[in-house]
Amino acid sequence: MHYMPGTLLREAVLAEEFGLSRTPIRQVIKKLEFEGLVVSQNGVGTLVTDIELEGLSDIYEMRLKAAELIGVMNPVRCGQKHLNQLIKLRRQTDELENIEELARINHELHNLITSLIGNQALRIVYDQYYFQTTRVWYRLIPDLWQQEVTALQTEIDELIVAARRNDVTAIGFVKRNFIARVLFLIQQNTQPQHI
């Protein structure tokens, strides 16, 4: 389920949507609050946060470092299965129609990479950073549609090359560079807006 930043969530509404009471809904919301994705305000509601620029680049920089560590920290062996899935994802990028599909492929790619991380602690933060940063990417895409599709295709191509020789370190660095690319885009696009 995707909610745009600034959306005001109401526990009672969500509870009815999911057919539960407010209690378990609140649990999930609290978890999201710990992760910095939403903010609950007494008497108001639960606000989907719109990460401020400084905090965002902090997270992005850590995400870069995390990606660099993927191949270093006891990675899982990259096998034929991973390669096949990469090829399948690459093929799917040839017939992309809308943002939801692009996001879905990006998400599956993320899960694939995550499954290569051997260090449990690294896996958790890598996953967390993904969810914290991907929302901004969401907002950025509409203007850069074709450019982003091409970038994703290039990225997967490079990942396939690395996967063919079981080089998880290279996979980590490919990810790192494409994360750096998005960070650059964001810094370019957001600064004129805010300042």
Added chain:
Amino acid sequence: MHYMPGTLLREAVLAEEFGLSRTPIRQVIKKLEFEGLVVSQNGVGTLVTDIELEGLSDIYEMRLKAAELIGVMNPVRCGQKHLNQLIKLRRQTDELENIEELARINHELHNLITSLIGNQALRIVYDQYYFQTTRVWYRLIPDLWQQEVTALQTEIDELIVAARRNDVTAIGFVKRNFIARVLFLIQQNTQPQHI
């Protein structure tokens, strides 16, 4: 509040202890559960986890990497205040009597180092790793009392040297090395027990 691993916590008891109802207590417990510090089991209770060795070294390795990043990721300027606090902590290590005091000093030292971290995202994980690993250290200390006191003194001495020249990178690496030392101790001491 410290609880030994394996302790069974009961929400109702905690609620009465803190003078609250179970609801806010459950919130805190859920947070601890997300952080991997406890596990709630339906019909049983909430168990303070005893981190398994593999997961522990995963976290320790990440803690090493996090420490290495302290000086790299836009660190806060290390000023006279920090130096003074280091010297004060160093002096307190000369008259240590029990584990609680050693733990308190270690904790204050941790907070001091944490305050030097400029990257908010790094600060959060560095803090989290500390809390996840420090419990094991707790269990290890009683046998190694004098050795640990001496190590802490040496560590603070080295930190003071680095702080005198405002070298946060060096501070990060000093921390890294002393974390590595504890990791080595743990791997030595726990393996004969378990295998």
Added chain:
DNA sequence: AAACACTAAGCTGTATACAGCTACTTATTT
């Protein structure tokens, strides 16, 4: 005597009722 089944006590998970806070609307006063 041992093993199995059942029962009861006690825990977490969930639903619901209530208290406290916030923001918006409306009414009154200047």
Added chain:
DNA sequence: AAATAAGTAGCTGTATACAGCTTAGTGTTT
């Protein structure tokens, strides 16, 4: 007419009641 104050609707935070699960203890049967 504008500004301020009071009231009200609706939200989150907290307390409590209930349902479901787990385990230990006891009693019965083989």
